[in-house]
Amino acid sequence: MSSNPSPIHEDLAPGLDPAARAWLDAALAEAADAGSSGESDNVAAAPAAVASWELRFAAAGRHCGQEHADSVRVLLLEQARAGLATLTRLYHQGTAAERRAVLLALPHRVTGPGALPLIEDALRTNDTRLVAAAVGPYAAAHLDSHGWRHAILKCLFTGVPVAAVDDLERRAHGDAELARMLADFAAERTAAGRPVPADLHHVHHLTGEES
Amino acid sequence: MRIFDPHIHMTSRTTDDYQAMYASGVRALVEPSFWLGQPRTSPASFFDYFDALLGWEPFRAAQYGIAHHCTLALNPKEANDPRCAPVLDALPRYLVKDGVVAVGEIGYDSMTPAEDTALAAQLQLAADHGLPALVHTPHRDKLSGLRRTIDVVRESALDPEWVLLDHLNETTVKDAAESGSWLGFSIYPDTKMDEDRMVGVLKAHGTDKVLVNSAADWGKSDPLKTRKVADAMLAAGFGEDDVDKVLWRNPVAFYGLSGRLQLDVPAPEALHEGNSILRGGE
Numbered sequence: 001m002s003s004n005p006s007p008i009h010e011d012l013a014p015g016l017d018p019a020a021r022a023w024l025d026a027a028l029a030e031a032a033d034a035g036s037s038g039e040s041d042n043v044a045a046a047p048a049a050v051a052s053w054e055l056r057f058a059a060a061g062r063h064c065g066q067e068h069a070d071s072v073r074v075l076l077l078e079q080a081r082a083g084l085a086t087l088t089r090l091y092h093q094g095t096a097a098e099r100r101a102v103l104l105a106l107p108h109r110v111t112g113p114g115a116l117p118l119i120e121d122a123l124r125t126n127d128t129r130l131v132a133a134a135v136g137p138y139a140a141a142h143l144d145s146h147g148w149r150h151a152i153l154k155c156l157f158t159g160v161p162v163a164a165v166d167d168l169e170r171r172a173h174g175d176a177e178l179a180r181m182l183a184d185f186a187a188e189r190t191a192a193g194r195p196v197p198a199d200l201h202h203v204h205h206l207t208g209e210e211s
Numbered sequence: 212m213r214i215f216d217p218h219i220h221m222t223s224r225t226t227d228d229y230q231a232m233y234a235s236g237v238r239a240l241v242e243p244s245f246w247l248g249q250p251r252t253s254p255a256s257f258f259d260y261f262d263a264l265l266g267w268e269p270f271r272a273a274q275y276g277i278a279h280h281c282t283l284a285l286n287p288k289e290a291n292d293p294r295c296a297p298v299l300d301a302l303p304r305y306l307v308k309d310g311v312v313a314v315g316e317i318g319y320d321s322m323t324p325a326e327d328t329a330l331a332a333q334l335q336l337a338a339d340h341g342l343p344a345l346v347h348t349p350h351r352d353k354l355s356g357l358r359r360t361i362d363v364v365r366e367s368a369l370d371p372e373w374v375l376l377d378h379l380n381e382t383t384v385k386d387a388a389e390s391g392s393w394l395g396f397s398i399y400p401d402t403k404m405d406e407d408r409m410v411g412v413l414k415a416h417g418t419d420k421v422l423v424n425s426a427a428d429w430g431k432s433d434p435l436k437t438r439k440v441a442d443a444m445l446a447a448g449f450g451e452d453d454v455d456k457v458l459w460r461n462p463v464a465f466y467g468l469s470g471r472l473q474l475d476v477p478a479p480e481a482l483h484e485g486n487s488i489l490r491g492g493e
């Protein structure tokens with residue numbers, strides 16, 4: 001939760017061309033201003049005039065390149081010290097790319113379970129970019145067992161590699177209900193003459209409940 | 212052959228269309244927001260639609276190796292419904308998004324005072340956001356509609372060279388060209404405009420600032436019309452470079468005015484298990 005220069009910034013800056021780096025520095029300064037004035041979590045103030053750092057948040061892809069957009073947006077959220085209210089609003093008003101950045105920032109920005117509705121929203125989509133970002137450390141810490149098991153199945157259904165699932169080993173271990181769901185899914189695939197995803201076997205093994 | 216369809220409503224099309232478009236050479240497209248056939252009754256319904264054009268639809272397109280961008284606006288038909296007019300107030304927060312490469316489709320439908328207001332306001336929004344505008348010309352009373360459109364553009368803060376006048380034909384191309392705007396032609400499977408007439412227009416008018424689109428949507432339409440025009444051009448003696456100019460470089464130049472085109476979408480992976488879109492468990 002600190003606004004110190006982040007390790008992401010050190011990794012990111014060398015990959016940007018001079019124009020993008022200048023844009024990023026200006027954007028981070030605006031976000032830091034908002035962060036220190038404490039205005040960045042004022043949900044009521046937002047619709048009247050969009051904060052300049054939020055415009056930067058939207059424009060990150062075209063200024064820094066799509067490949068850097070996630071990192072740049074997460075950095076901006078950190079610099080602005082965006083809290084639950086701001087993150088929730090930015091998610092709901094965001095493009096898929098912006099929503100993804102909010103999901104990636106959650107573990108650093110939100111301590112309690114208050115952002116779970118965003119995780120649940122992302123897990124209802126079939127957009128694999130969102131599903132993959134939703135199963136990070138925040139979901140591992142806060143998603144209940146039912147939701148977490150369905151998140152695993154969602155990954156298997158949509159082809160999101162389970163390597164994206166944070167804390168998979170610990171949460172899967174001893175989960176007999178997850179093992180049952182995986183066995184049923186495998187049986188359904190086999191009945192349809194379709195291959196069972198390798199990731200399914202991997203997770204089933206991690207449950208330690210293979211029969 | 213690389214093709215950019217500068218006007219197609221993919222929300223209304225299937226994944227078979229995406230696959231066929233990729234196979235015919237389509238590598239990029241722009242989806243303008245428009246009327247969905249069923250009138251909407253609230254701004255929230257527009258916002259869900261705009262979100263789809265900035266989320267799900269580019270995701271679908273990318274799976275078929277096609278770069279998807281959009282234009283956003285309150286369309287003229289629904290600008291006439293006071294319940295929908297507040298969409299105009301929310302547009303600024305959408306127009307800053309990556310992926311939005313113009314304001315559109317705007318223009319006239321029945322040439323009402325409400326349409327006057329929406330057109331002028333949205334040309335101003337385009338100017339304010341450094342975006343070009345996709346302006347469609349009405350299907351009914353086309354020539355007088357075009358002339359009125361050109362007048363409104365001239366009075367606006369937006370440079371006519373930042374405007375694409377769409378759905379043109381032989382009767383409107385001359386006035387449109389004299390206005391300095393870009394010239395869009397929608398090719399339909401019916402009598403409005405077909406590929407042979409399009410070749411005739413290109414012969415008479417040249418290829419400068421001309422864009423060709425399928426305008427395919429939920430009505431009778433053909434998402435492969437861009438390729439059919441390319442083939443008709445080659446058959447009529449145009450060169451590959453002419454085809455590339457009309458079907459790729461001109462749309463890239465026009466929408467590139469936004470500074471937001473990102474055309475490097477990776478080629479699709481081999482479709483696995485015959486399951487061509489990620490369906491999820493539902």
Ligand SMILES: [Zn+2]
Nearest residue numbers: 243245316426
């Ligand atoms: Zn259209």
